[in-house]
Amino acid sequence: MLYWALIFLVVAIIAGVLGFGGIAGAAAGIAQILFYIFLGLLVISLLFGLFNRAR
Template sequence: MLYYALVFLVIAIIAGALGFGGVAGASAGIAQLLFYVFLGLLAISLIFGLFRRA
């Protein structure tokens, strides 16, 4: 999932450099959403990992 966030971030940077504002904004929004979902899943897996060891 982090891979897809980075892909959308690269698309947003390229689209922004070429002047496609709408595409850049949408891609940046998707990248941000995927990144936060990834961080949430990482935190949940770390918490469950700590409880499993105890």
């Protein structure tokens, strides 16, 4: 999922440089949403790993 967030970020940067503001904004928004989903899953997996180690 982080891979796709980075892909959309690169698309947003390229579209922004070329002057396609709407496409750049949409791609940046998708990248941001995917990044936060990835971050949430990372925190959840770290918490589960911490609790399983405590047993």
